[in-house]
Amino acid sequence: MGDVHGWIWREGILSEGTGLTCPAVCRGTVYNRTSSMHRGELLLIICVLTAKSTSGRNCISRHHVSVVEGEPFYLKYCSSSAAPGREAATPKWYKHDPLHGHAELHPDASARVTLHHDILEFWPVELEDQGSYYCQLGNDTQEWKVNVVKRDKQSCFTEKQVQSRHVRVTKSLQIACNNSHYKEWIHRTVLYKNCTKIAEENNRFYLMPILKNAEFEDRGYYSCVFFLRHNGKPYNITKTFNIVIAEDHSNIIPIILGPKLTSVEVELGQDVDLNCSALLIEEDLLYWNFQKENGAEPNVHEDNRSSSWTLEGKPYASKILRIQKINENNLNFLYNCAVAYPGSKDIKSFVLLRKGMADIPRHVFTGGMTVATVLSVAVLSLGVVCIIYRVDVVLCYRRWVGSDETLADGKMYDAFVSYLRERGPGSGEEYTFAVETLPTALEGHFGYKLCIFERDVEPGGAAVDDLHSLIQKSRRLIILLSKSYLSHQVRYELESGLHAALVERKIKIILIQFAPVGDVPLLPQSLKLLKSHRVLTWKAEESLSYNSRFWKNLLYLMPAKASKADRDLSEVLPVLAEVY
Structure with a gap:
């Protein structure tokens, strides 16, 4: 198969969707394609057999599942108990019907939807299959909410099903195509980059993983397409990843933006948001410290999430501290914002001060401006009249x-x-x-x-x-x-x-x-x-x-x-x- 666009091809397997890899005995040894094929194939067989023996791990534990219409799809029960005799029990499958409640699914109900003990398969899944599904095994019940996404016929992948992966430049990048559940029916596996074919394997349910140091040219949409045949009908399954290559910010020293002490003039009873922004990387921690000796004030809350952005190639983030209906206890107290990174941290403080009386009361200023405006208009009008009727x-x-x-x-x-x-x-x-x-x-x-x-x-x-x-x-x-x-x-x-x-x-x-x-x-x-x-x-x-x-x-x-x-x-x- 050879190198493709600078990729280094090595033997190995990644299990589908779960992040599980082949056991360490297989992962620990990798070979170039030019090395002995007999030795590589032997290790590959060991990995495949091991993966098959651990196929029970391929259960679908996610509560919310999205799938593209027209593709084969399955739900597999995940046992939450190791009680003896559970494997001999027969699971019951149900689909929730808004009109009739839970409707039990039977093996002979449809040729398109089949039951195999703890596996529910769709050949293929259609828009009408969207809904909630339940598998009951004894006293244990597992629920899935299945969302069926309409296929994008103008592209080689459906954008709503794209998963993003962020890799920093020069760091290790690995792309693997594998689908062990449908390995009996898959006869060809193809890898596309931005809808252009870059690799292909016949009679395999996987592709050799791609291992390399990430470069900016590697960014793009990578689609693994598995072609299979079941009961004489052709199908295909597509999994797409958006590979995002980010700058290497390992040499960035986190720092909070702005002066180390900021005074904010406030009025009692008003709400105020204190915004703390910092230059930092993902591993750094940005947080607020607003605890007093007797605990935090009940009207002070820190946002759970921080907002992030990139400016001139550098990553920034900000976090807001919200103070509602300011009272005397909130004044003259240091609210500290900190960014912590290995070995040190940077701190910025905010202090709330009561707003002083203005030199001119607002109503006096407004009245004075109104009178001045009226007089100016009157003088201007008088001047115009004098010119016209001089x-x-x-x-x-x-x-x-x-x-x-x-x-x-x-x-x-x-x-x-x-x-x-x-x-x-x-x-x-x-x-x-x-x-x-x-x-x-x-x-x-x-x-x-x-x-x-x-x-x-x-x-x-x-x-x-x-x-x-x-x-x-x-x-x-x-x-x-x-x-x-x-x-x-x-x-x-x-x-x-x-x-x-x-x-x-x-x-x-x-x-x-x-x-x-x-x-x-x-x-x-x-x-x-x-x-x-x-x-x-x-x-x-x-x-x-x-x-x-x-x-x-x-x-x-x-x-x-x-x-x-x-x-x-x-x-x-x-x-x-x-x-x-």
Whole structure:
């Protein structure tokens, strides 16, 4: 048969499923396949005969048994007494029926389920055979709970029936296939690794065991498949092992993670879990020591099981100590967690301390945060409202405080009105607005004083000097912009006003559009760049009312001035109106 994938084949036998091996006389001597076959076969015969003489040990003592459907299966009674004459007694077999209770099984009841004294055989076992079985021999009764697993037809083995074996790397690894109970019917035995055949024996119920030092390449699923024939029908039995090759941690020194002393602040009446984690191997012991002189507190319990994991190839484990409804007796006491290994141990201590009063009571902190949040939202909302309704807010503020920017500034007029003074085709609306509408509103209703050239300049005066002087005496320059605005009569007053506004910064400009800025020819670039909020548009029908947005925006741009007309207007102006 030779070596397969580096395996070393030696003669020997392992009994099925029970971990029993051939007697020491057989195990003590192993031979290579290349040694004398006669001598090896002689030892093999001795082992087989010895195994047969001890076949009584092949009884099924496990209370819960799992088996795959479609495979031969048996239950064998395990005697619990050595009373004389027991071997001559006839055992009785029963199956538990939920409807009818215990139903006795008879030898001639079925060709598939057979009885042979203390052995119950299934050829093969089916899903309907699942349940509880009893064997009664005198006053002794043995029970089995049989679980029949559905076969996985997509794989060479059924995953639910896989047994795991952990072997550390470089340690001895042994794989053996043996089934002595069915040796009379087995005619071929095959070993698979991950469903690939790696060894085969004909006319034998076993394979030579595989002995080698474990390597990481050895990990995988190994399936022993026994092919047999009974009453002319073929069957097979599969046993699968998952070989897990683990790191060799023999050189690891166990140590508990974290500081040697950990203080835990607690409140009386609460539950707390103390978690102790350590680097350790399977042979090391991780435990809690919480005993006092008069015994352990009744509310302190250690978990029975520890949780384990692997990180970066190193094994770790943790164990929890649970303390329920903490009382005074649990405070200021050292709860010690220890990991013990040959020759030494490592200890970590936990101490429970009563939690001190917080600097700020919880309800005060919560209330303060709520108030701060509400105030922040209120301030933010107020800021948004002030931005959206800034014009109305400013006008209300002026009326309430009675502010006046015109006192002691030495100027005579609140605004100089620059407009096209020659009435022509298409310019009648602008002219009427300049000499009638604007003075009526600003002077008659809002209390301002305007400078209008045709009205306030004496005929025959020096026009250039008068214009410059009037602009210097005005606080605002109102420009009524139309397509024909830049005629030679108003060019000088525009240039003079722009110089005073942009260079001397003695006057502010208010632009009222009757035509878009882009439609006016030869308009200075500085006027085109005027801030948008200082540019108003006259809309005849919408702007006629003194309560319209046009007049509010114009009042906002005019200097603050306390006057009776302005105060009286507060009765008709609304407090808030959205900016368009």
